[in-house]
Amino acid sequence: MKEKISVGILGATGSVGQKFIELLSNHPWFEISEIAASDKSAGKKYKDATTWNMTNLLPNRIAEMIVKSCLPNLNSKIIFSALDSSVAGKIEENFAKNGYIVISNSKNHRFDKDVPLIIPEVNSEHLELIRSQNFGEGAIVTNPNCSTIGLAIALKPIHDNFGLEQVNVITMQAISGAGYPGIPSMDIQDNVIPYISGEEEKMQLEPLKILGEIYEDGIKDTDIQISAQCNRVPVIDGHLECVQMKLKKKCTKEDIIKVWREFKGEPQKLNLPFAPEKPIYYFEEERFPQPKLHRNVDKGMAVSIGRLRECSLFDFKFVIISHNTIRGAAGGTILIAELMKAKGYY
Ligand code: NAP
Numbered sequence: 001m002k003e004k005i006s007v008g009i010l011g012a013t014g015s016v017g018q019k020f021i022e023l024l025s026n027h028p029w030f031e032i033s034e035i036a037a038s039d040k041s042a043g044k045k046y047k048d049a050t051t052w053n054m055t056n057l058l059p060n061r062i063a064e065m066i067v068k069s070c071l072p073n074l075n076s077k078i079i080f081s082a083l084d085s086s087v088a089g090k091i092e093e094n095f096a097k098n099g100y101i102v103i104s105n106s107k108n109h110r111f112d113k114d115v116p117l118i119i120p121e122v123n124s125e126h127l128e129l130i131r132s133q134n135f136g137e138g139a140i141v142t143n144p145n146c147s148t149i150g151l152a153i154a155l156k157p158i159h160d161n162f163g164l165e166q167v168n169v170i171t172m173q174a175i176s177g178a179g180y181p182g183i184p185s186m187d188i189q190d191n192v193i194p195y196i197s198g199e200e201e202k203m204q205l206e207p208l209k210i211l212g213e214i215y216e217d218g219i220k221d222t223d224i225q226i227s228a229q230c231n232r233v234p235v236i237d238g239h240l241e242c243v244q245m246k247l248k249k250k251c252t253k254e255d256i257i258k259v260w261r262e263f264k265g266e267p268q269k270l271n272l273p274f275a276p277e278k279p280i281y282y283f284e285e286e287r288f289p290q291p292k293l294h295r296n297v298d299k300g301m302a303v304s305i306g307r308l309r310e311c312s313l314f315d316f317k318f319v320i321i322s323h324n325t326i327r328g329a330a331g332g333t334i335l336i337a338e339l340m341k342a343k344g345y346y
Contacts, residue, residue, distance in 0.1 A: 005341070006033035006076040010091065013037040013050040013067065015180045016082035016105055019330035021062055022054040028273050029338065033076045036068040038087075043067065053180060072098035077346065080333055081106060084179070096138035101346050103141045103336050105329045107198070110142045110206065113218050117142050117209050119149055119332065120272075120339045121265025121279045122156045126214050127345060139345075141336055146328025147171050147199065147230065147239050148206040150320045153279055153303045154243065155224075157259040159211055163248030164224045166314065169203060172233040172240040174291065177324045183232065193232040203228035238291030239324045244314040253308055256316065257282050260305060272338040274331060276301040282308070289321040300326030301335070 007024070011017045012035035024032050036042070041049035047063035068074065070083065070091045081092055081104040088106035095102050109115045114133045116126040118141055130139040144152065151169060158164060173196060175182050187193065208221040233240075260280045267275030276298035282305050283289055289304035297304050300323040311317040322328055340346060 001029050004031040005029055005078060006031055007078045007080060007337070008032075008034035008036065008074045008076040009080045009082065010036050010070050010095075011082035011084065012046070013041050014082055014084070015053070015176055015182070016325055016329045018050065018052065018054050019325040020080055020082060020334070021058070022056050023326070023330050023334060025056070025059045025062070027334070029341065030078070030334070032062060034068055034074045035062070035065055036070045036074070039069060041067045042069040051180065072100060074100070077101060078337060079103070080330070080337070082330070092140055096133070096135040096140045099135075099137040101139045101141070101340070103143065103333050103340075105143050105333055107145065107202065109140050110144065111209070112140070115140050115142055117144050117206060118336050119144060119152055119210060120267045120275075120335045121263070122152055123210050124266040124339055124343070126219060127340065127343065128214060129218070130345065141340070143329065143333045143336060144206045144210060145199070145202040146177055146324035147173060147203055147241060148210070149328045149332055150239060150303050150322030151203065151241055151243065152207045152210045153322070154260070154305055154318075154320050155207060155245075156211065157263040157280075158245065158247070158256060159222070159224070161259045162251045162255070164245055165248050166225045166246040168227045168244040168314065169229075170242045171199075171203070171228070171230045172235070173199070173230060174235045174237050174239055174324055175232065176237050177239065178232065188232065188234050191234065194229075196230040196232055199230040200228040203230065235291045237323055237325060238295030238321055239328065240289075240291055241320040242317065243320060244311050244317040246314045247316070253310070253316070256308060266339060267335055270339070270342045272335060272342060274299070274301060274335045274338055278302060280305060282306065289319060291321055294321045295323040299331070301331050303327065
């Protein structure tokens with residue numbers, strides 16, 4: 001690409017916003033031109049408006065940038081949104097109405113009939129939905145919930161090959177998933193919190209739309225029954241999920257590992273910059289996968305799976321790890337923007 005594409009970030013001061021800045025600082029296609037957040041931050045230099053929490057140094061160019069308000073007067077046509085969901089709905093709509101392409105991490109528009117809920121390796125064809133939106137040149141595309149993404153990537157090749165009937169999932173989710181400053185240390189140290197507001201509902205519903213089929217009048221959800229229980233645990237990054245599944249077709253453990261290992265999607269075929277070489281890594285070691293060891297596999301964009309075994313209640317059970325702010329948020333959203341560019345949506 002001769003000239004980089006200017007992008008803006010809404011909610012740039014938060015946990016996901018910082019991850020966008022870290023991941024986009026050397027991106028071959030995109031350049032951060034504008035950053036925006038709440039009125040409390042607007043008008044300040046970025047370095048004074050945020051508490052930088054990433055392990056890479058804050059780039060000087062961004063540190064000195066003045067934070068803007070979330071108003072649709074930005075120069076960049078491509079907008080990444082990492083806004084708090086209490087405000088994301090209206091702000092994102094306002095941007096789309098004014099001709100911006102908004103790719104969002106917030107829950108607000110995920111179930112709008114004409115808004116695609118995209119995991120590039122899983123349902124890139126759902127992007128066609130934006131053609132039925134009434135935003136003129138603008139559009140809204142959403143990235144699923146961080147725990148849903150790991151689960152849906154793991155389930156996609158299984159659903160395609162053997163058919164899923166029932167899925168039971170229990171999560172152990174990292175504290176960075178609660179934003180910054182997040183959960184008080186007195187609450188999470190030496191503890192597990194067996195409740196994350198709204199999370200179980202998202203995990204039970206989002207995969208049905210993601211794995212659904214697109215028709216002229218929208219998406220027809222798939223018919224898997226999913227039950228989820230979500231827990232917050234004292235891990236910084238990386239959501240772990242213990243999954244049990246009942247299949248429609250008989251198969252062996254080896255059949256499942258084979259379809260996971262062979263799984264590839266559009267991002268791999270198109271060789272997109274943020275695409276992991278392989279979306280799924282299967283580990284044979286019994287004590288793997290673990291958040292500390294596997295959250296960053298293949299740039300933090302791959303899903304690590306292990307411990308596939310027969311289940312006495314369902315057919316099989318296994319364990320997933322995926323990085324919640326990379327694959328599950330900023331990285332996944334950047335991959336959507338790359339896919340949309342490669343497919344000519346802007
Ligand atoms: P966060 O750390 O709390 O950041 C929220 C951002 O929203 C901040 O930049 C904040 O700006 C901005 N904001 C708050 N009120 C605003 C207002 N009235 N007007 C404009 N901007 C406002 O949250 P986060 O964890 O980054 O999450 C951001 C979004 O991504 C949420 O919708 C979340 O559900 C979703 N998500 C998060 C994760 C994760 O792992 N953390 C994963 C997937 C999806 P100020 O600093 O100026 O207040």
